Amino acid sequence: MSRFYNHYLEEEEKKLRGTPYEELMDYFNLTSNPVMGNDGEEYQSYIEYPSFDRYTWEDIEYVAQIFNIELEIDHDCFPFEQDRLYDEDEEERIDNLPSKIKNLVQSYDSNGRKNIVYPSKEEVREVIEKIFKDNNIPLETKYEIEWDDFPENHKLYSYQEFSLFDIDVADNLVTNNADKYVEKIEKIITSYKNTDDSLIKKSLLLAAFSTNEAFIRSQIIAKMPQLNELTNDTYLTETLKKAVRTSLDTYPGRQQLFNNYCNEDNIRFKETEQSLRNSLAHDIDSPTVDGDELTYTKRTRRNPEGSKETCNMLDMLNDLKEFYIITN
Incomplete structure (x- = not known):
């Protein structure tokens, strides 16, 4: 060729x-909407991305995949708030966690043996929300003029030259x-x-x-x-x-x-x-x-x-x- x-x-x-932001829109069935000025004219678009507190765990896993974020957490099997004896299985589980979640795991000695306490669901969600924000995942309403990553096809006007025969x-x-x-x-x-x-x-x-x-x-x-x-x-x-x-x-x-x-x-x-x-x-x-x-x-x-x-x-x-x- x-x-x-x-x-x-x-x-x-x-x-x-496309872009991950457009795939995120498809996943949540989002649309862009115009912003009306005081004169009644439309002057920019906005997208109302869902806040993190609206995310189900399935949403978290899917969005993490879209943005190539490795969470390594099986929600159904993760021992939230459990107190466990530290052994090889727990060591492997902890080693696979993102560092910010790994830091939530507490340890203490009991009768000469090491025990660990896993964080709560709420603590883990707070950390994941921070990870999402660090990776520029939108968790709020975004406006065309203010956001550099606003999807081009959803702007009120495309700032690139438009040609149907391209x-x-x-x-x-x-x-x-x-x-x-x-x-x-x-x-x-x-x-x-x-x-x-x-x-x-x-x-x-x-x-x-x-x-x-x-x-x-x-x-x-x-x-x-x-x-x-x-x-x-x-x-x-x-x-x-x-x-x-x-x-x-x-x-x-x-x-x-x-x-x-x-x-x-x-x-x-x-x-x-x-x-x-x-x-x-x-x-x-x-x-x-x-x-x-x-x-x-x-x-x-x-x-x-x-x-x-x-x-x-x-x-x-x-x-x-x-x-x-x-x-x-």
């Missing part, structure tokens, strides 16, 4: 991954778009078949996912009206562009736009399972590979620990190639 195409894939993968497959010739898309996926499949390296295989699958997402965006864009031609009102045009951009960057948004503008085309909406995509994008070393079989952890809010799922990578690549269906 060319250096240009490799660069294109790298840029698309960056878009695919991907090389986006043009007005839908057939040519499809040809380019199939050609790119075929190159990825060829590279996949020519390697036994599991990391390269996973990287190619992720590249195929981002290529698929870009192609779906291009199909939507090609069918949408030119926003600059809808109205001469600059404020309304920018507001529409922001809404479209936000929708194009989310799975439900793309699906809704696709169904509205592409429902009569010879094509079906096909995207990847989000847990698999996120697993590859955020921790590509985590999924395991055996031949063409890839095993990953599918996590949900109700099941933050996740369940193991297995898929065939070559089948998925072929499915992504064939999803443009000619019915005539």
